[in-house]
Amino acid sequence: MKLALNNDCPHCTTIFRWYREFQKSNFTLEDAEREGRARTSVTEENIPAVRKMLDEDWRGTYQQIEEPSCSSNSFDSA
Numbered sequence: 001m002k003l004a005l006n007n008d009c010p011h012c013t014t015i016f017r018w019y020r021e022f023q024k025s026n027f028t029l030e031d032a033e034r035e036g037r038a039r040t041s042v043t044e045e046n047i048p049a050v051r052k053m054l055d056e057d058w059r060g061t062y063q064q065i066e067e068p069s070c071s072s073n074s075f076d077s078a
Helices: 002-008 012-023 046-056 062-066 068-072
Strands: none
């Protein structure tokens, strides 16, 4: 698989998880819905916002990027 897909190859852990789910007759590759807030969220809206934040100040921390107010496109010093 690594030879065919190079860097686009899923991690071994992902493949093992898929195999385990297929054994249980679960043929979807999507994660199941979970309660609570998502740990991370990638949307078409926040990709450009984060990219702009990093263009303005590439020294921003993960915590600053993860803040819900990332649409403000600024890194406030903590």
